[in-house]
Amino acid sequence: xxxxxxxxxxxxxxxxxxxxxxxxxxxxxxxxxxxxxxxxxxxxxxxxxxxxxxxxxxxxxxxxxxxxxxxxxxxxxxxxxxxxxxxxxxxxxxxxxxxxxxxxxxxxxxxxxxxxxxxxxxxxxxxxxxxxxxxxxxxxxxxxxxxxxxxxxxxxxxxxxxxxxxxxxxxxxxxxxxxxxxxxxxxxxxxxxxxxxxxxxxxxxxxxxxxxxxxxxxxxxxxxxxxxxxxxxxxxxxxxxxxxxxxxxxxxxxxxxxxxxxxxxxxxxxxxxxxxxxxxxxxxxxxxxxxxxxxxxxxxxxxxxxxxxxxxxxxxxxxxxxxxxxxxxxxxxxxxxxxxxxxxxxxxxxxxxxxxxxxxxxxxxxxxxxxxxxxxxxxxxxxxxxxxxxxxxxxxxxxxxx
Amino acid sequence: xxxxxxxxxxxxxxxxxxxxxxxxxxxxxxxxxxxxxxxxxxxxxxxxxxxxxxxxxxxxxxxxxxxxxxxxxxxxxxxxxxxxxxxxxxxxxxxxxxxxxxxxxxxxxxxxxxxxxxxxxxxxxxxxxxxxxxxxxxxxxxxxxxxxxxxxxxxxxxxxxxxxxxxxxxxxxxxxxxxxxxxxxxxxxxxxxxxxxxxxxxxxxxxxx
Numbered sequence: 301x302x303x304x305x306x307x308x309x310x311x312x313x314x315x316x317x318x319x320x321x322x323x324x325x326x327x328x329x330x331x332x333x334x335x336x337x338x339x340x341x342x343x344x345x346x347x348x349x350x351x352x353x354x355x356x357x358x359x360x361x362x363x364x365x366x367x368x369x370x371x372x373x374x375x376x377x378x379x380x381x382x383x384x385x386x387x388x389x390x391x392x393x394x395x396x397x398x399x400x401x402x403x404x405x406x407x408x409x410x411x412x413x414x415x416x417x418x419x420x421x422x423x424x425x426x427x428x429x430x431x432x433x434x435x436x437x438x439x440x441x442x443x444x445x446x447x448x449x450x451x452x453x454x455x456x457x458x459x460x461x462x463x464x465x466x467x468x469x470x471x472x473x474x475x476x477x478x479x480x481x482x483x484x485x486x487x488x489x490x491x492x493x494x495x496x497x498x499x500x501x502x503x504x505x506x507x508x509x510x511x512x513x514x515x516x517x518x519x520x521x522x523x524x525x526x527x528x529x530x531x532x533x534x535x536x537x538x539x540x541x542x543x544x545x546x547x548x549x550x551x552x553x554x555x556x557x558x559x560x561x562x563x564x565x566x567x568x569x570x571x572x573x574x575x576x577x578x579x580x581x582x583x584x585x586x587x588x589x590x591x592x593x594x595x596x597x598x599x600x601x602x603x604x605x606x607x608x609x610x611x612x613x614x615x616x617x618x619x620x621x622x623x624x625x626x627x628x629x630x631x632x633x634x635x636x637x638x639x640x641x642x643x644x645x646x647x648x649x650x651x652x653x654x655x656x657x658x659x660x661x662x663x664x665x666x667x668x669x670x671x672x673x674x675x676x677x678x679x680x681x682x683x684x685x686x687x688x689x690x691x692x693x694x695x696x697x698x699x700x701x702x
Numbered sequence: 703x704x705x706x707x708x709x710x711x712x713x714x715x716x717x718x719x720x721x722x723x724x725x726x727x728x729x730x731x732x733x734x735x736x737x738x739x740x741x742x743x744x745x746x747x748x749x750x751x752x753x754x755x756x757x758x759x760x761x762x763x764x765x766x767x768x769x770x771x772x773x774x775x776x777x778x779x780x781x782x783x784x785x786x787x788x789x790x791x792x793x794x795x796x797x798x799x800x801x802x803x804x805x806x807x808x809x810x811x812x813x814x815x816x817x818x819x820x821x822x823x824x825x826x827x828x829x830x831x832x833x834x835x836x837x838x839x840x841x842x843x844x845x846x847x848x849x850x851x852x853x854x855x856x857x858x859x860x861x862x863x864x865x866x867x868x869x870x871x872x873x874x875x876x877x878x879x880x881x882x883x884x885x886x887x888x889x890x891x892x893x894x895x896x897x898x899x900x901x902x903x904x905x906x907x908x909x910x911x
Contacts, residue, residue: 503817555842557783557833560821572784572839689830 302535305474307545307697308484309390311382312640314527314627315351318363319385324644327652327672332626334511334523337493339374340412344498348507351525351628352493353378364449373410373436374526376445379490382528382636383446386486390532391542398483398538401455402447403473404530405465405489407632409439412494442490455482462687463594464553465489466529466635467695471551473533483538488530488636497524497631512597512629513656514622515606515668522596525628529636531643546646549680549698550583552576556690562600567608569692570684574612577682577694585613587680588696590651592638593668594684595622596629605684606664617666619673625655635685635693642681642697650674705864710896711775712874712888712909713767715743720766722774723897736883740766747773756818757831758799759883764790764828764876765835767885775889775896777870778836786838787868788829789859790887791845794879795825828876840868850875850886852906859890860901875910886910 310320315333317323326333333351337344355363360377361370365384383402392400414421414437417430435441440458447456455476459469466489473485491497501507501524508521533548554576556569563569578585594605602622609617623641630637645651654668679699686692714721718732720743728746730739740762744754749769754762772778777786799822806815821827826844833842841862847854859871874887888909890901899905 554784555833555839557830557837557839559834560827560830569839 302477304536305477305533305548306539307531308534308542309386309532310640311385312529313382316626349523373413374492376442378528379442379446380449383530386530386532395451399454400484401482402452402486403457403469404443405459405469405632406439408494410436411496412492415495461691464685464687464691464693465632467685467693477535484534489633490528491632493526506598511656514595514597515602516657517659517661519597523628525630527630529640545643546697547700550577550581550696553693561688563604567604569690570608573692573694577696581696588618588682589678590681591620592642592683593622594686610665615665619651619669621652621654621668623652638683642683645678645681646699649676649678707901708894709899709901710889710891713771715767715885736881758822760878761828761831763878763885767887768832771887781870783837784839785869787841787871789873791847792877796823798879852903856903
């Protein structure tokens with residue numbers, strides 16, 4: 301059993317960089333990753349900006365270290381790249397040294413492969429090498445590919461709870477460490493862009509035709525993104541003597557009980573998730589130095605989340621930003637990607653800007669940070685992730701006291 | 703020493719019969735089509751919740767069963783909504799509505815998918831409907847099993863209540879597929895606020911039968 305859960309490694313790939321160093325460079329240059337879709341043929345290509353990882357599948361396979369000719373889903377490739385970076389940054393070389401697991405989150409799984417091949421799958425007259433990809437459709441396939449490439453054998457699970465998936469995988473991993481079931485876990489998630497999500501979100505009429513503007517009074521919806529974010533969390537025993545990024549001190553997940561898809565306007569579920577995270581961490585809202593908001597840029601999310609934050613922080617909301625205008629909304633991966641941002645905020649004492657904000661929302665008491673801020677004292681960061689159906693989650697990362 | 707926990711009320715809808723705490727209530731011919739029977743039960747008990755008509759058959763069945771269970775034992779009046787869990791399982795997941803949705807997208811020349819149908823193509827939406835109706839915000843999970851599994855349900859719910867994850871649980875089995883339906887929902891509490899049946903695998907087996 302371990303009463304503490306330490307973060308010892310981080311890995312990331314998104315539209316703003318293929319690793320941690322490139323990501324920080326993009327933040328320093330205020331470079332958004334939102335642009336034109338290149339790697340999928342779509343009727344929405346011209347009018348709907350997305351935040352795509354700037355590499356083809358063949359290029360990603362090289363980055364993932366797969367042998368020449370290896371084919372896999374974009375989801376498995378992105379996940380492997382970020383998870384490998386996280387494991388490397390944690391200095392793990394021997395998977396047998398401790399009981400090690402992986403809990404990966406995804407919402408689309410292998411959909412990107414299926415939508416290219418399904419007509420061939422249905423043609424029973426034909427047989428061929430494409431049939432091996434049928435199994436890659438399900439969400440667990442990418443987790444297995446990542447686990448295989450890392451040599452993780454002790455525990456594997458996949459979580460799919462829409463946009464709170466990754467936050468829930470981090471929470472699940474932390475609970476397994478606290479229960480003494482594992483010593484260290486690679487947690488986070490991955491999603492790749494697909495016609496399914498681009499067309500689906502377009503039908504829901506929540507995709508912005510311009511760069512998204514989270515927490516702006518005139519926000520027009522979200523930009524979809526893709527990528528992966530993984531962190532390595534370890535028990536006190538496993539982390540002993542290692543370089544520690546920070547501690548995961550709090551986590552909470554709640555149910556909004558409002559609507560099958562939409563969040564409640566008063567953010568009841570968001571409030572409950574944050575309250576649970578504070579209860580576990582023993583921290584008070586006043587202890588939080590920075591909030592990495594879910595902030596998708598949709599009408600409903602930003603109002604619901606902002607209202608819950610005003611209530612939770614009694615209208616004294618600390619520095620806050622949504623990084624979705626950099627990375628797009630990466631759906632099942634966003635909690636992992638934003639966990640990495642939260643950890644880097646503590647490590648580098650920095651706060652990221654909420655890009656594209658012009659007019660703050662009149663309904664809210666706070667105005668997000670619009671410039672990159674350095675030399676801040678960032679000890680505790682709250683990271684929110686809210687999913688369809690009112691599945692709301694909150695994580696708190698804290699600097700380890702010297 | 704684990705706390706004992708009690709089954710405090712139960713409701714069953716099966717074979718043209720509604721059964722509440724062991725007493726048969728509304729009934730019809732066992733061969734009445736499932737959808738008609740569930741709607742007739744909804745009307746008979748004057749449940750009066752217009753969203754019922756938007757729901758798919760699985761959710762309608764779960765809704766009627768949960769309403770009657772909560773009439774017999776109004777746990778929402780006795781517990782904070784964050785302390786009530788909902789744990790339900792079934793066999794057919796949401797196949798009934800999945801098939802209906804598939805029929806609207808199978809033919810490119812006759813393509814008419816509806817978001818109102820699509821939203822029901824996950825079985826845990828039935829938990830959502832019960833939660834939305836009663837503002838229940840506690841722990842919830844939906845399982846898919848071959849048949850009602852009293853051993854698993856018993857141990858899962860014991861563990862949840864005994865570790866403080868919830869103070870009360872609405873649990874059971876709600877299955878609807880190809881005109882076959884079977885609903886069995888019950889409340890489990892740490893104190894005896896009703897029937898006082900010990901929450902054990904054997905008792906769950908007896909009550910479900």
